[in-house]
Amino acid sequence: MFSLLKLALSKTDTSFCYQQMELVVTEARKSALIGSNQLSVQWASAGSSADTYADPIKQPIFLGLTGFRLLVIRNGEQHRFDQITNAKGLKAMKVGQGLFWGDTQILERAGFQVVTSTQARRLWKMLASKRFDYIALGAHEPWKDIALRPELNLAVERNLLLVYPSVLYFYVSPEHHQLGQLIADGMRMALADGSYQQLLYQSEMIQSLLTHANITERRQIRIDDAQLFDLLPPGYDMRLPEFLKQPATTASDNSH
Template sequence: MVYLPPYIFTRAHRAGLFTLIHWYCIWGILLFGFHSSLVFADSIENSSNSKARIVYYPGSDSNYNNDSRNHFYIELLKKALNASGEQYQVKELGRGFSATRQFQLIQRGDLSVAWNFSDPERDPSFRQIPFPIDRGLMGWRLLLVRDNQQAAFSEITQISELAHLRCGQGQAWQDTKILQHNELSVSPTPSYEGLFKMLQTGHIDYLPRSILEIYSELNNHQHLNLAIDKHLMIYYPTAFYYFVNKENAELANAIERGLQTLYARGEFDKLFWQYHGDSITQANIKNRKILKLNNPFLSDENRNNLYRYWLPLPP
């Protein structure tokens, strides 16, 4: 062992050591306080999240990652729940669910909410929020056709002439019933993507799609050489609504309260035009021949709701 004489450890050394210990103590206190604040903030956030109920919604039913058809309904749902005064977290359950499957999942309690047409046969089993979230534009239908067949539609002026051509529709879609009721020739299929293949291969002559959907769908199927007919528009009164489980009155009331709040503030209209303004302008409705169809499947209550919030056709 090496012996160091006491005089080697001078007064200056002791002062320096005390200063170093002093600063270590200060830094220790600061670091402890910072860590404690993070833990406290994290505990508050976790406590807040634990109180928020999770609302599951369905993703797109197509295979395209850039499918934007549902973006408006998802953002509107989030804004409505935020405006309801309740705490909810909104999450996607999964993709590729047909409309029929979505309502099955709502009944089972796996899915919290979906959006679709009203249906007098289905609606009594669910709780519909009485606010037409599309303002009736799902009933404004342009025709998706093969690019080399546009001339076949340019001379049509009435429903009876269109009835000679065959259109495609989803098997469980409410539109299918409406078109068949108006004596149009319809080829239903259970496959959404199959509709576009049927059109390309000539198994159907046209595919009537809402102006809220058709531009996104055309963009996603450019490789099929399809086009939007420039002459016609089919119109029938209908609308999209949010649906929840029949027993979930709390969620239904929160969504309705939030929608009414957004509408009163003008935020609903702002979001609506943000998403759909370009499509409405691009559709050039005032220069189209409008073929009006009857919709006997629309209840009086839904018809009144639609006319309260709808976007009227151009004169």
């Protein structure tokens, strides 16, 4: 994420000093940091609480990828999902979500049984202890998160792809309108010359997705959400980004 932001700003004629905040903080704390100018830029889902205290830059960070969700389940429970063919089947189960995640309201409006936590990192142990049945994560996210928690014995569901309108934006403090414009301009330039797509495609998270997800062969379960479309960029649709249809690179591919 940070590398994509740096790439965008490198396309402008302005020099910047970067400092990435490594702390995990609540949404309330982020709001306070933005308001006091201690935090200039953050990333969040459109429709999340960030919309109430910061200004979105309406260029999707992952080119719409966050609207394609894979399910993290307990290892050994794949059979519970094998016969699911539509949203009704998933609604019969419980999904775990961060309280402030932008897509939590999407699932609630669609009639899903949503169990929330104010601290998203707690969701993993809640899943392992059977507080709910699955977590729906962006298609680029599950493997790294699961690998960090081997003791919880979790797995990626093998057949389903949950699809709904969702984008991740950079957000800037209302005090930093000029910075927001520079980021927007830089992202447009990086998209136009292809360097943005190349950096994203070559990233470890996308290569992991392409290696493991079999995403084009999955059964899609689509959810529309009319309330969210006003927050989405012009021309947004729910088709798979083209780079997800490419094969993963090999070591030799990356050596040139």
